[in-house]
Amino acid sequence: MKRGVLLAFSAYIFWGLHPIYWKMLKTIPAIEIVSYRVFWSCIFFIVILSMRQQWAVFYKKLKSLEKKWLLFLPAFLIGSNWLTYIWAVNADFILETSMGYFICPLLSVFLGVLVLKEKLRLVQWIAVVLAGIGVLAMTIIYGQFPWISLYLAGTWAFYGLLRKKSPLGAVEGLFLETMVLSIFSLSCIFYLTNAGEGHFLSSWSISVFLIGAGII
Secondary structure, three states: OHHHHHHHHHHHHHHHOHHHHHHOOOOOOHHHHHHHHHHHHHHHHHHHHHHHOOHHHHHHHHHHOOOHHHHHHHHHHHHHHHHHHHHHHHOOOHHHHHHHHHHHHHHHHHHHHHOOOOOOOHHHHHHHHHHHHHHHHHHHHHOOOOHHHHHHHHHHHHHHHHHHOOOOOHHHHHHHHHHHHHHHHHHHHHHHHHOOOOOOOOOHHHHHHHHHOOOO
16 A cells, blocks of 8 residues: 555656746747657657567457547547647646546546446545645636546546556557557657648757657
8 A cells, every 4th residue: 555655646746847848948839849759659669568578468459449439539639638738838828737637536436436436435425525625625716617627537537447448558559549649659750750730840849848748
């Protein structure tokens, strides 16, 4: 339990530092940042699968999937989530992005109860209600309808649900999703490069940050 709490705490600290990273690329359109994030993530997962020698396992699990067209849905959800998040951060909607990831666990709980038929104890229901009251209070104080927050929370919660029902592991699933998205990201990269509007290789620092986007 202690190890799980520590990992969760570390993950949320890491996630909280994300806006600082994306702010380093504020002058670059969000669609270009996401395109490079998808491309370099795909390369990164190819390296991991190769180092772990998991290609045979990956193909075996892929063949076992009955409805392969459903693989496009998680890819769309995570791709649109990344794009919305990076755009919102660099457009100074950081509060709304933060609210989105407060709302997300609540949606995940409700999806778990409604779809996966998970049972919550009384104490857990009390925690959910208190968290919901906190989110409602934040929304009222914010004074605007948090559509960015709801979209981020919704896409991430439904993505988590689909991933939980998938036989693919975390690395295998993300590789497949980034591979699907690479069709669109490479098209965007080629278009921007040919139009002379691309930022990759414009400076060493920007290039490093765009490559690093695929790792974080």
